[in-house]
Amino acid sequence: MDLFEQQVIPLQLSPDRQSEITFWPSWLGSTEADDLLAIAIDQVAWRQDNIHIAGKSIPIPRLQNWYGDPTTSYTYSRIKLQAVAFPPWMETLRRRVERQTGNCFNRTLVNYYRDGQDSVDWHADDERELGSEPIIASVSLGQERAFLLRHKTTKERLNINLPHGSLMMMGSGIQEHWHHSIAKDKNVVGPRINFTFRNMD
Secondary structure, three states: OOOOOOEEEEEEEEOOEEEEEEEEOOOOOHHHHHHHHHHHHHHOOOEOOEEEEOOEEEEOOOEEEEEOOOOOEEEEOOEEEEOEOOOHHHHHHHHHHHHHHOOOOOEEEEEEEOOOOOOEEEEOOOOHHHOOOOOEEEEEEEOOEEEEEEEOOOOOEEEEEEOOOEEEEEOOOHHHHEEEEEOOOOOOOOOEEEEEEEOOO
């Protein structure tokens, strides 16, 4: 792991303020990333949750689970996720992310995109429980996918390809001013797992 290999992507939030995405495209070596992907696929207690749209209950196009203090939960889009305690291998990953980014994280949402038909629509991680300007660190494993950003006001767009073993940190202000998504891609056949580390009271 090269602690110094990073890209800093400044994003204009308003005429007088900027924030940044910090990106380590090769944060994990290929063998370690392969091993972690296999462990996550096998050992995460994957959930298939439903979202309610126009009176219909529809399976969300990915699998997921929420990790942290088991006495707590996280709710988004009317989906309530009761926290599961960090297993030792995920706790080790969490601590490494903290050391690399210099930020504290005590929760993670883990998503499993089984192939290119799995996706996540435009959204911001701006729930009240995450604080006013949440910092979120994202570890990607498996199939490279495009991470799409769209400014809420100007509609400016940015695409960042997230390769196997990469780490990305979204700085303060990103969730307030930008939406992000992972679009469906018919050319993608491999699985992708994504850990998004957050800090909550």
